[in-house]
Amino acid sequence: MEDRGNSSTTTLLDLVNLFNEMLDENDFNNAERASCLLLERFSDQYIAWYVRAIALRLTNRPKEALLAIDHSIWLHETSDALAELARIWQILDSHFRTDQELNQILALSFCREQDANAYKNVYFEVSGVCNAKCPYCVTGINCIIGRNIEDISARKFVDVDEFKFTINHLITNSIISRRESVVQLYNWGEPCLHPHFEKLLSILTENGIRYGFSTNCSVLKELAPSVLTNLNQVTFSMPGFSCDSYNRIHGFDFEQIKQNITNMVELWRKSGYRGSFIIAYHVYQFNILECEAAAKFASELGIGISFVHASLNGYNLLRSYFDDTMSRDALKKCSSELITYFYKNVKRPANYRCDQFDYLVINEHCELLPCCGVERGMPLYSLGKISEMTLEQIRDKKLNAQYCTKCAEIGMDYFGTAILRRAFGRF
Ligand code: SF4
Ligand code: SF4
Known part of the structure; x- marks a missing residue:
């Protein structure tokens, strides 16, 4: 995988495709590695953070996944990212709510509260x-x-x-x-x-x-x-x-x-x-x-x-x-x-x-x-x-x-x- 992902000519799309292939094979660990490669090269792109959030959710790191998807939304808000946000919140929230919109609101308000408390x-x-x-x-x-x-x-x-x-x-x-x-x-x-x-x-x-x-x-x-x-x-x-x-x-x-x-x-x-x-x-x-x-x-x-x-x-x-x-x-x-x-x-x-x-x-x-x-x-x-x-x-x-x-x-x-x-x- 390193060979395919690490060349200087590798594009954002190449890495996203690589990530999707890993997902299709249910190879979550390598998918997670592909998401790291994406961030190494394209950390200013919302899609890299979106992919990273999915990888973190699938490898049981929901808190980090939440922070990653929130960053993706900050760079560029998409309906896919909002849906992923709701999915992650469902895992984190002990109430297991199924209302997607409510989960999005709760997740975003949690993230803003964390921002407010953080050291600036x-x-x-x-x-x-x-x-x-x-x-x-x-x-x-x-x-x-x-x-x-x-x-x-x-x-x-x-x-x-x-x-x-x-x-x-x-x-x-x-x-x-x-x-x-x-x-x-x-x-x-x-x-x-x-x-x-x-x-x-x-x-x-x-x-x-x-x-x-x-x-x-x-x-x-x-x-x-x-x-x-x-x-x-x-x-x-x-x-x-x-x-x-x-x-x-x-x-x-x-x-x-x-x-x-x-x-x-x-x-x-x-x-x-x-x-x-x-x-x-x-x-x-x-x-x-x-x-x-x-x-x-x-x-x-x-x-x-x-x-x-x-x-x-x-x-x-x-x-x-x-x-x-x-x-x-x-x-x-x-x-x-x-x-x-x-x-x-x-x-x-x-x-x-x-x-x-x-x-x-x-x-x-x-x-x-x-x-x-x-x-x-x-x-x-x-x-x-x-x-x-x-x-x-x-x-x-x-x-x-x-x-x-x-x-x-x-x-x-x-x-x-x-x-x-x-x-x-x-x-
Ligand atoms: S500047 Fe003085 S009062 Fe302020 S944190 Fe440092 S030691 Fe404490
Ligand atoms: S440039 Fe001067 S003031 Fe700044 S850290 Fe070095 S010794 Fe201290």
Whole structure:
């Protein structure tokens, strides 16, 4: 079967015919394999999801079948798909109703409820490693408070098989939703350094999950058109628009970075990417006068740009500033480079609910983290393997994470939100 299904000239129709042949022979296991091949090649086609749903139903995986048929209907609604939806719901619902229309209504309302409960904003660190030297980031080689050695030595690239397994777990347990969630492939690492980055993207694409990532643009990536269909947004993080600014922060060759950005925009657009590109320009004291040149560069490329305050990235780094434990030298550096004059005026509203409670953050070991800011070495940094948790367990663990009380007490939980609210603008 592999030979018939895997050739580069195999069409959608060839694979559907192959699937039907398997069904005629009552060979459900091979039919299920044919449906996988369909999704590997044609995951943006509603018919591939329709076939997948039938295969999953016939191999006794009705919950997954329901999610697959719902996705097919989202891509394109057909009467066949609605009939399949009713069939699957009949298996799942303990009432064994025979009213097709009622089964469709109940199934769709169940699916929408699952979407509403799923995490929408997901940060999955696929590369715990970063090659930049940023002094105000826990991962940066020149971090001003020194690097957390325990944290740095445990950093790695996500294992491809474990990533696949984890994504599958998140979908089948409705922790994330195909319609509502976007998986961002970074936290404090450079995703494009992952040696199998494109494979990770193909796993998300085959699973019908939309994704985005932020990159420091030090690595030029060529991506196949097949993995770009589900790419939602690409962010280029920039610490200024001059050699001097790059020397101070990222430590990369500025001219090379500009060239990489230009090439990536051109290459990916040519490959069919229709989503957005945006430069996240981090404003420091020393690069304010470079904003205009950066905006011109973005406009010439036809991409967006947003200006945000550069800040202290990481729980310990930020906390050392707020609880006055940062060394004098580090503090002097902060006050000469970061824009900090408004920090003392940031007032946390008494009833503030941390934004991070609604974010799902997973590290490169596929462990659930309380939020984006925590670092290894902190007690209960990891809340455990996420593939062993249900949605309810995840919510519960996040809401009861150990640091939150102290974090809220000193107003750190509100700080990130306050910084974003002071963004200079987006063009
Ligand atoms: S801020 Fe971004 S580019 Fe800089 S070290 Fe941290 S993860 Fe890398
Ligand atoms: S309160 Fe602080 S530690 Fe807790 S989730 Fe929010 S930012 Fe993270």
